[in-house]
Amino acid sequence: MTILETRGLTYSYPDRTVAVQDVDIKIEKGKKIAFVGQNGSGKSTLFLLLNGTMKPEKGEVFFHGKPFKYDSKSLREIRKSVGIVFQNSDDQLFAPTVYQDVAFGPANLDYPREKLESCVNRALEQVGLSNFKDRPPHHLSGGQKKRVAIAGVMAMEPDVLILDEPLSNLDPVGADEIMDLLNEFNHYGSTIIISTHDVDLAYRWSDYVYLMSDSELIGEGTPEELFRQTELLKLAGLRSPSSLEVYHELERRGLAKGEQSPKTLPELVNALRPPELMWVDVPHGIKEGDTLNLGILYGEYSPNSPYEAVNAKVLHIHPEGKAIVELKRRSIKAGGILLYDTDSYSYPEILNIIEDGDITFVGAMGKKSKTLAEEDGIFLDVTSGVIDRSILTALCGKRCLILTGGGMVEHAFKRIREYVELSGIELNVGIFNTEEELPWLEVLEESAEVFRV
C-alpha cells in the first residue's frame, strides 16, 4: 500500500536555486527507505516538502492517496502523520528540559493532559531516556540529543518517520543505537525514511533506495538493484558499497560464487566458493598430501586467465586406488611475442629462432620484410593483422615471431604494450636484433623475456 507519493514535485528557493525537480516517488507503507545523494542533491528540501513544511512550486504530495492541502488545519494533520527529525538536533531542541521538548509537538496538537503525559512518557521510554526528563537537552551527548529529537516526533505517533542524515556527527556507538531504534519502530509498523550519503548504510539497511543527484531523482530500486549500477553511482558522485566492492573483486578472481549481493559479513563469507573436491584415479606412488596435475584449461573454460593449470591436492587415498582431491587452479602466464628487426637481417639466425625458440607461428609486417622472408622460403603464417593475431596467440600461451623493420618494431611493441596495460595480462615480449634506440625498452626489460637462441 502506498502511504506517501509525489508527482512532478518541484521546488526552487527564493534565490532561484532549483533544489527539487520533477520528483516522482511512491513510498510503500511499513518499509525502510533511503534517499542517497551527495550534499546539495536536494534530499533535505524534498523532506521538507514531504511533511508540508514547504509548499511545492509545482507538483503534488499525496498521503494515503489524498493530495496535501496547505491550510493550517490540514498542515497540522500532515505534520502529525509525517514526522521529521532534522539533521542538526540543535535546530529541533529548544525547551529547557527534555520532557518539555518532547511534549512540544503533542501539546500543539491539543492532546488532553492525560494523553499528552502518556505519549511523552512512552516516547521517552522508547528511546531509553526516561531518566533524563528534567535535564536540559543542550547538555546531552550528540546521540542523546538525537534520541530526544526522535522522541519528540514519536510522541505524536506518526505513521511516517523521516530523518534527515540521522547519523551525521554521531560516534559509532551512538549511530548503532539510532539505527536499532529505527529498526524497532519499523518492526512495530512505522514507515521510516532517511537521507544519507553513506552508501554502505543505505545498502545494508534499506528495503528501497532512491538516488538523487543535482535536484533530480536519477535512480531507484531495491538496494541490490540500485547499487549494482556502478555507472549511475558514479554519475551521482557516490561509490559502491564496500561489501559489494570486496565481493566483486573476489568474484573476478574466481573465489566467490556469481550473482550474489552480499550485505553483511556472513553473507560475504557465504558467497565464497567452497573448496572443490572430487574423486580421481591416482597414479602409483602418489601419497596423501602430494599435488597432482589434472590438466590445462584454455579460453572460456579458464575464467581467470587465458591459461590455467588444474592442480589437485591429494587429501585421502582409498584402498582401491581412488583418491579424494581438492582442486586448485593456478593461472599460467601467457605466451610471448618476439619482434625481429629485419633492418639487419640474417636468415640462419631467424631459422635458429624458429627452431629453438618454440615458435608456433611466424608473421611479417611491411613489404620489405615479407619479400625477404619469401625469397628465403620462410613460411609466413600471417601477413595481415599480424599484431592482433600475435596477441591472441600469446594469450593462448604460445610463442610467435614477427619479422618487421623500418621503425615498425617500435610501433608493434607499443601496440602490444598498450594491450598489456589495458588488459592487465602480462605477455612476454622480446626484441631481437634491433639497432634502433628504444628508450622505453629499458623500463620494460624486467618483464620482457628475450628469447635466447
Ligand code: ADP
Ligand atoms: P541535500 O540535503 O541533499 O544536501 P539540499 O536540499 O540541502 O540538499 O539542497 C539542494 C539545493 O538547494 C542545493 O543546491 C542547495 O545549495 C540549495 N539550498 C538549500 N537550502 C537553501 C536555502 N535555504 N536557500 C537557497 N538555496 C538552498
Ligand code: MG
Ligand atoms: Mg541535507
